[in-house]
Amino acid sequence: MRRWIAVAAACASVLIAAAAGAQSNYLGTWSQGPQLPQLRSEDSVAAVGNTIYVIGGYAPAGPHPTALDSTGAVDVDEPLVQAFDVGQGRWSDRAPLPRGLNHVGVAELGGKIYAFGGFTGQNRDPVTDANVYDPAADAWAALPPLPNALGSIAVAALDGKLHLVGGRDVHSVATHLIFDPVTKRYTSAAPLPVGRDHMGLVAFGDKLYAIAGRIDDFNHNTSYVDVYDPKANRWTAGAPMPSQRSGMGVAVYRNRILAIGGERAGGTFTNNEGYDPRTNSWTAFTALPEGRHGTGAVVVGDRLYLPAGAPVNGGSRQTDTLFVFVQPS
Structure with missing residues (x-):
């Protein structure tokens, strides 16, 4: 009888361990890919095919002393663009932005990367810059400038057009512009219910989802989820995020x-929280191994990539890590 109880207990322990392992696997795992050639933060991230592009942002002045600005700032705005070929596992330099900027709003559409706005200072001095990058030509081309200077705009592609939402001039804004890459014209659409910046914006199905962000600074983070229906030109509220955050990678x-x-x-x-629009x-999910902000997340194949970013709040430190997240299908 005692032997039977011991065997049963052992089997139960195995089943519990297996269940825990399956649950852990379902929640996903993190690993690290090849390091970036340059420490970066407040950069912008987009993917075209199997290649990930890390665009602009801050870099330490040490490796590039000639890039110091007139104030002798420790961290400088780099025009640097670096590309990671997922298949080859290799980084390379690509044509730089026309000028160094941080907090640029980027999105891929039609095999090209569109870049809007940005700052020349730490969350200040926004610009009207708009450019498009052609990976085949490895070249940037100027687009019509933004109607107003903004940085930290959230950008996403939907139905062949680019939506530019929120951002910051001196304060957070609720602006919603639609850019048509064919006519190269901006039109206004329904503004955000609450203006904010450092926000995530993605297309899912036939709608846009604006995730969290902040009002003016990181002392006023939000958990808002706003859902935009382009047919109705209207925003509605989704279930708020469990945590109040800004400067996240969203994909x-x-x-x-x-x-x-x-x-x-x-x-x-380090939070890694997933929103299901189908169930609201x-x-x-499994948290990051180390806290990060000031970068973006992209998906290539069956993995999510989070390159560089800062391990502390603000712009004083950069990293060269490439975090890779995978979850069973």
Whole structure:
């Protein structure tokens, strides 16, 4: 009898361990890919095919002393564009932005990368710059400038057009512009219910989802989820994110919108929370190994990539890590 109980207990332990392992696997795992050639933060990220592009942002002055600005700033705005070929596992330099900027709003559409706005200072001195990058030609071309100077705009492509939402001039704005890459014209659409910047914006199905962000600074992070219906030209509220965050990497992965990392007063987040638009609900997935903010997330194949970013709040430090997240289908 005692032997039977011991065997049963052992079997139960195995089943519990297996279940825990399956649950852990379902929640996803993080690993690291090849390091970036340059420390970066407040950069922007987009993918074209199997190549990930890290655009602009801050870099330490040390490796590039000639890039110091007239004030002798420790961190400088780099025009640097670096590309990671996922298949080859290799980084390379590409044509730089026309000038160094941080907090540029970027999105891929039709095999090209569109870049709007940005700052020349730390969350200040926004610009009207608009450019498009052609990977085949490895060249940037100027687009009509933004109607107003903005940085930290959230940008996403939907139905052949680019939506530019939120951002910051001196304060957070609720602006919603639609850019047509064929006519090269901007039109206005329904503004955000609450203006904010450092926000995520993605297309899922036939709608846009604006995720979290902040009002003016990281002392006023939000958990808002706003859903835009282009047919009705109207925003509605989704289930709020469990945490209040800004400066996250946001991407659609495995039919969920993942919001990863971010910053707050006093630190950064490791949170990895996924929103399912089909059920209007959130799930917590495996957290980042280390807090990050000031970068973007992209999906290539069956993996999500989070390159560079800052491990502390603000712009004082950069990293060269490439975090890779995978979850079973």
